[in-house]
Amino acid sequence: xxVVSQHPSRVICKSGTSVKIExxxxxxxxxxxxxxxxxxxxxxxxxATSNEGSKATYEQGVEKDKFLINHASLTLSTLTVTSAHPxxxxxxxxxxxxxxxxxxxxxxGTRLSIL
Amino acid sequence: AQTVTQSQPEMxxxxxxxxxxxxxxxxxxxxxxxxxxxxxxxxxxxxxIRQEAYKQQNATENRFSVNFQKAAKSFSLKISDSxxxxxxxxxxxxxxxxxxxxxxxxxKGTKLTVNP
Numbered sequence: 001x002x003v004v005s006q007h008p009s010r011v012i013c014k015s016g017t018s019v020k021i022e023x024x025x026x027x028x029x030x031x032x033x034x035x036x037x038x039x040x041x042x043x044x045x046x047x048a049t050s051n052e053g054s055k056a057t058y059e060q061g062v063e064k065d066k067f068l069i070n071h072a073s074l075t076l077s078t079l080t081v082t083s084a085h086p087x088x089x090x091x092x093x094x095x096x097x098x099x100x101x102x103x104x105x106x107x108x109g110t111r112l113s114i115l
Numbered sequence: 116a117q118t119v120t121q122s123q124p125e126m127x128x129x130x131x132x133x134x135x136x137x138x139x140x141x142x143x144x145x146x147x148x149x150x151x152x153x154x155x156x157x158x159x160x161x162x163x164i165r166q167e168a169y170k171q172q173n174a175t176e177n178r179f180s181v182n183f184q185k186a187a188k189s190f191s192l193k194i195s196d197s198x199x200x201x202x203x204x205x206x207x208x209x210x211x212x213x214x215x216x217x218x219x220x221x222x223k224g225t226k227l228t229v230n231p
Contacts (some may be wrong), residue, residue, distance in 0.1 A: 106160035
């Protein structure tokens, strides 16, 4: 149980395009979803927390207009990287959890490469 | 703010042997949650084990067990009978009590290599 699906797993696109990443909880209702960014050989950096039906809470230093998060249902959250540039290239991972006492379960991540 | 420290950037162990990964944390909370996550080369984050601070008994999951020392704010992970598939980055993580921050605070990770 507690499966989180993240799609796509790999994206390569040109500078200036927008990229959407989906995160789905397959067998549970995700009250809260989280989006992380991971640089090579580093730990996960939380970008934002989203609760179903409300606006995401962004961490300090994360541009809201650059990284658009939508959590429209209890099973789906999306991260859109708008007007992506090479410095946005990274590994992005989502996680989801049900109730507050339950642990976060992670998707497989998306490797984003901006040319 | 809570912090999580993993003092061992890299470790190695022979297959079938036992290894212990260290984690310390800093918090003023009395109730909280602690986790160990594993990230193999595939980069998927896998929950290995969790511990609730109000529970005195150390959590165990098959070959994985923790030594939770609340007073010392220490949460080490022991892997018994190490297998090649245990090769991965291991992250220790902290989460505060209900009603507080929902964020996971991660340590910097320990890269574990299991040698045949």
